[in-house]
Amino acid sequence: MEFYYKYSDYLKRKYKEKVYKLPVNLPVTCPNRLGGESGCAFCSEVGTGFEAMSSFHSVQEQLLATKEHIEKKYKAKKYIAYFQNFTNTFLSLERFREYVQEAVRVDDIVEIAVSTRPDCVSEAYMQVLEDVRKRYGVEITVELGLQTVNYHTLDFINRGHGLAEFIDAVRTIQSYGFSICVHIILNLPCDTLRDCIETAKVISAMQIDTVKLHSLYIAKNTLLCEYYENGTITICSKEEYLRRVETFLEYLDPGIAVERLFSRIPQKDAVFCNWNTSWWKLQDELLENMRQDHSYQGKRFHYLRGAALKKLGQEETH
Numbered sequence: 187m188e189f190y191y192k193y194s195d196y197l198k199r200k201y202k203e204k205v206y207k208l209p210v211n212l213p214v215t216c217p218n219r220l221g222g223e224s225g226c227a228f229c230s231e232v233g234t235g236f237e238a239m240s241s242f243h244s245v246q247e248q249l250l251a252t253k254e255h256i257e258k259k260y261k262a263k264k265y266i267a268y269f270q271n272f273t274n275t276f277l278s279l280e281r282f283r284e285y286v287q288e289a290v291r292v293d294d295i296v297e298i299a300v301s302t303r304p305d306c307v308s309e310a311y312m313q314v315l316e317d318v319r320k321r322y323g324v325e326i327t328v329e330l331g332l333q334t335v336n337y338h339t340l341d342f343i344n345r346g347h348g349l350a351e352f353i354d355a356v357r358t359i360q361s362y363g364f365s366i367c368v369h370i371i372l373n374l375p376c377d378t379l380r381d382c383i384e385t386a387k388v389i390s391a392m393q394i395d396t397v398k399l400h401s402l403y404i405a406k407n408t409l410l411c412e413y414y415e416n417g418t419i420t421i422c423s424k425e426e427y428l429r430r431v432e433t434f435l436e437y438l439d440p441g442i443a444v445e446r447l448f449s450r451i452p453q454k455d456a457v458f459c460n461w462n463t464s465w466w467k468l469q470d471e472l473l474e475n476m477r478q479d480h481s482y483q484g485k486r487f488h489y490l491r492g493a494a495l496k497k498l499g500q501e502e503t504h
Contacts (some may be wrong), residue, residue, distance in 0.1 A: 187425045187477075187482070188482075189330055189435070189473055189477070189482050189483065190435050190444045190482070190483040191441070191442065191443045191444060191483055192206075192210055192444060193396055193443045193444060193445035193446075194397075195443070196329050196396060196443035198359075199421065200325075201263060201264055201296060201349065203205070203263065204260070204262065204264075205262075205264045205265065205266060205296065205297070206256050206260065206262045206264075206265055206266070207238075207265070207268045207299065208248075208249050208252045208253055208256070208265050208266065208267055208268060208270075208295075209243040209248075209268050209270045210245055210249060210267055210268060210269050210270065210285075210289065211239060211240060211243075211248065211270065211271050212269060212271070212272070212274055212277070212285060212385065212424055213240055213241040213242075213271060213274070214241075214271075214272045214274055214276055214277055215272055215274050215276065216229075216273040216276060216303065216346075216363060217270065217273065217276055217303070217305065217306065217318075217346065218344065218346035221269045223284055224310065225343050225344070225345055225348070225432065226344055226345055226346070226369075226414070227342070227409040227410040228343060228404075228405065228408060228410045229405070229408065236242070236292075237250070239251065241271075242310070242407075243343070244288070245285055245288040245289050245356075245391070246289075246292055247293070248265055249265075249289060249292045249295070250292060253265060253292070257423065258389050259462045263293050263299075264294055264296045265294050265296065266296065266297040266298070266299050266327075266460050267289035267290070267295050267297070267298050268293070268299040268301070269285070269286075269289075269299065269300045269377050270300070270301050271301070271303055271416035272301075273279065273301075273302050273303050273306050274301055274302050274449070275300065275302040275307065275308075276303075276306050276336070279310055279311065279314065282311060282314060282417065283314045283317075283318075286298055286300075286314065286315065286318050287318060287403075290318060290322040290324050291308060293394045295324060296324055296325060297324055297325040297326070297327060298326055298327070299326075299327040299328075299329055299367070300326075300327070300329065300333075301316070301329040301331070301369075302328065302329070303330070303331055303346075303347060304329065304330055304331075304332065304347050304351040304352040304354070305346065305347040305351045305355075305360055306354035307328070307330075307354075307358050307359060307392060308358070309358065310362070312328075312358060312359060312361075312362050315328075315362070315364065317333060318337065318397045324426065325365070325398075326362075326364040326365070326465040327364060327365040327366070327367055328359045328364050328365070328366055328367070329366075329367040329368075329369065330350050330352065330355055330356070330359075330366060330368050330369065330399070331369045331389075332368050332369060332370060332385075333370060333371045333374065334370065334371065334374055334381055334385055335352075335384050335385045335399070336374075336376065336377055336381045336384075336385075336489075337349050337350050337377060337387045339374050339375070339377050339381070340503065342374075342375065342376050342482065343374060343408065343410070345381070346358065349388075353392070356392050356394070357473055360393070363453045364403065365395040366394050366395050366396075366479075367394070367395065367396040367397065367398055367402060367445065368389055368394050368397050368398070369397075369398045370389075370397060370398070370399050370434075371399075371400045371401075372385075372399055372401070372402075372425045372430045372431060372434060373402045373404050373421065373430060374399075374425070375399060375410075375413070375419040375420070378431055381435060382430045382434045383433060383434070383437050385434070386433075386435075386436075387437055387489060387490060388433045389391055389438065389439075389442065389489065390437070390438055390439035390487065391490055392443065393439075394442055394476075395443065396443040396445050397438070397442055397443075397444055397445065398444075398445040398446045399431060399434070399444065399446055399447050399448070400446065400449040401427055401448045401449045401459075401460055402421065402449070403451045403456050403458060403459035403460070404421070404448050404456060404457045404458040405411060405451065405455055405456050405457075406455055406497040411457055414457065414458065417459070421458060422463075424460075424461040424463065424468070426428070426502075427461075428471060428472050428475055429475075431447055431472055432472065432479065432481050433445075433473055435476075435481070435483040435484075436481055436482070436483070436484070436485040436486045436487075436488065437486045437487060437489075438446075438483055438484065438485030439487055440487060441484050442484070447465075447469060448460060448465040448468050448469065449465075450465055491497040
């Protein structure tokens with residue numbers, strides 16, 4: 187039994203074979219790091235692009251080097267150029283265009299994935315991506331870091347935007363027909379199981395294409411690290427996180443592909459990550475829990491399209 191719709195299956199349906207992401211690191215930052223601000227409470231100085239090469243290398247150098255490694259290891263033939271770290275639309279329009287065009291000139295790139303923030307999406311940048319799609323025939327995905335729909339939590343982690351900006355960004359991106367991936371952290375301080383459920387509902391109602399779940403890690407030299415070490419915050423138990431993932435999946439539209447369930451960070455860079463358990467062991471435990479609970483993605487996906495009226499319909503038939 188398939189407990190959830192895997193991103194790998196989504197890509198196989200889309201491209202008829204396995205496709206691999208090639209991370210690209212650009213010399214960019216984020217809007218809430220300007221003026222001496224430290225950025226999001228969970229984000230380190232190097233961001234989250236741990237698997238990518240240094241941004242000192244050109245886009246083509248990064249893509250070609252990683253592509254060569256993946257091609258030898260997996261016999262891959264198709265790739266996604268993934269602009270991963272920080273906010274990749276927080277650039278001048280011309281520099282953004284140059285970076286994207288440099289990526290699509292690499293052989294076998296079939297898709298461009300651009301990671302950004304909801305408050306850094308505009309018509310102008312989407313038009314650049316649309317021009318690239320038309321000229322080079324590649325697919326476009328925009329990855330949005332939402333993290334949670336709870337705006338109180340977004341304020342606490344110094345996210346710099348709320349839910350409204352996310353809704354606005356999604357509407358703008360969808361008007362171009364681009365795919366959307368949303369990043370979510372299910373065990374943020376202040377969030378509860380109810381917040382996880384509402385996040386799944388909002389993502390489903392907005393007809394998002396894919397979702398990437400992250401288990402919260404505490405990177406060194408971050409505001410969250412300070413909160414963690416002085417006892418201001420605590421991290422929920424492993425069992426609670428697994429319960430949140432299972433519940434999130436049950437409320438999630440079964441047509442939304444799931445790219446990731448757990449975070450990964452080099453041990454040397456974190457003071458806490460995944461309860462000192464490997465991500466694959468956590469995944470095995472999650473799937474066993476779901477098997478025992480007869481759980482699966484979309485099990486509780488029955489709350490949209492006038493759900494309460496179904497009760498009236500049932501009453502009228504009796």
